[in-house]
Amino acid sequence: MATQVAPVRVRPAQRTRVFYPSIAILAAIIIFVGFARTYYLKELFGTPSLPVVLHIHGLIMTTWMLLLIVQTFLVAAHRTDLHRRLGVAGGVVAAAVAVMGVTAAIYSARQGHAPTGVPALAFLAVPLGDVVVFSTLVAAGFYYRRRPELHKRLMLIATLAILPPGIARWPILDSVIHTPFIFFGVADLILLGCIAYDVAKTRRLNPAYLWGGLLLIASHPLRLLLAGTTAWMTFAHWITGV
Numbered sequence: 573m574a575t576q577v578a579p580v581r582v583r584p585a586q587r588t589r590v591f592y593p594s595i596a597i598l599a600a601i602i603i604f605v606g607f608a609r610t611y612y613l614k615e616l617f618g619t620p621s622l623p624v625v626l627h628i629h630g631l632i633m634t635t636w637m638l639l640l641i642v643q644t645f646l647v648a649a650h651r652t653d654l655h656r657r658l659g660v661a662g663g664v665v666a667a668a669v670a671v672m673g674v675t676a677a678i679y680s681a682r683q684g685h686a687p688t689g690v691p692a693l694a695f696l697a698v699p700l701g702d703v704v705v706f707s708t709l710v711a712a713g714f715y716y717r718r719r720p721e722l723h724k725r726l727m728l729i730a731t732l733a734i735l736p737p738g739i740a741r742w743p744i745l746d747s748v749i750h751t752p753f754i755f756f757g758v759a760d761l762i763l764l765g766c767i768a769y770d771v772a773k774t775r776r777l778n779p780a781y782l783w784g785g786l787l788l789i790a791s792h793p794l795r796l797l798l799a800g801t802t803a804w805m806t807f808a809h810w811i812t813g814v
Contacts, residue, residue, distance in 0.1 A: 589648035592724060595766065596644045599731050600637040606738030629676040632668045633734070639665055640731055647724070659717065666710045669734070673703040681812050687751075693808035694799040698736075698752060701795035705733040709784055716780075725780035728766065733788050735759045756792040763788060 609617045611630045622630075639662055646655040677699035680686075686695035709730035716722040739755040767781045798804050808814075 591769065592728065593641065593644040593648055595728060595762075596637075596641045596731070598762070599735060600641060602735050603633065603637055603738040605743075606741035609743070610741070623679070625672075625679050626676055629672040632665065632672050636665050636669050636731075636734075640727070643727075644724075647720075656717075659714075663714060666707075666714075666730075670703050670707045673706070673734075674700065677703070678812050681808065682814055693805060693812065693814065696808050696812070697795045697799035697804055701791055702734050702736065705788055705791050706730050708787065709733060712780075712784070721778065722780045725770070725778055726784050729763065729780070729784040729788055732759050732763050732766075735762070752792070752796055760789050760792070 604612055607630065610619050611622070611626075614622070639658065643655055643658060643662065646652070646658070677696060680699070681692045681696040684692045686692040709726050713723050713726035713730060716726065736752075736755040736759050739758045740752075763785055767777070767785060770781060771777055
């Protein structure tokens with residue numbers, strides 16, 4: 573008699589344990605691909621050397637991505653005890669991401685680094701906006717650290733907020749089209765995909781996705797509008813000393 577094997581069903585909880593580590597790995601891949609030529613594999617591509625400030629910035633950003641992967645895998649493995657202990661280090665790294673994000677953005681603006689045809693001081697609104705949104709979401713995530721259903725989603729959105737610089741440096745986008753609407757749009761599509769998955773699984777829109785998602789998506793056009801104003805240029809001149 574032939575033995576019949578019943579199909580293995582993946583429970584919702586199991587899918588969730590796979591989902592968050594998968595998004596963390598995806599985020600790390602996006603950053604690695606974007607900065608491979610100028611940072612991670614720069615010796616292979618022969619790109620110019622980087623100043624110390626950008627090396628430190630890259631190291632801290634890489635640490636955040638790796639820490640996110642470790643944290644999501646710890647939760648998936650039910651090691652929330654280690655997850656909480658590493659949370660303290662996560663707060664320190666998040667603060668360093670914000671500080672070095674501002675420092676690197678100001679340095680780049682002073683050096684005139686910006687997309688072709690865009691004034692560097694006007695473009696400064698884009699990376700500083702990334703830092704503001706990231707910091708706001710991480711702060712909210714730590715505030716709600718005892719409410720995992722909010723905490724994990726806020727941390728995920730915070731990480732999506734700092735993906736556009738990596739997306740903007742993808743070789744295919746860099747050579748074909750280079751516009752904020754593209755690299756912002758890719759990050760927003762990933763966010764919308766996460767929301768769609770979450771709603772399909774829970775049958776409701778989580779408040780973290782509602783308010784955190786609105787903050788991230790709304791910030792993209794708002795900072796582009798702000799960048800062209802006299803008030804912003806006055807601020808940019810002041811903060812850069814240019």
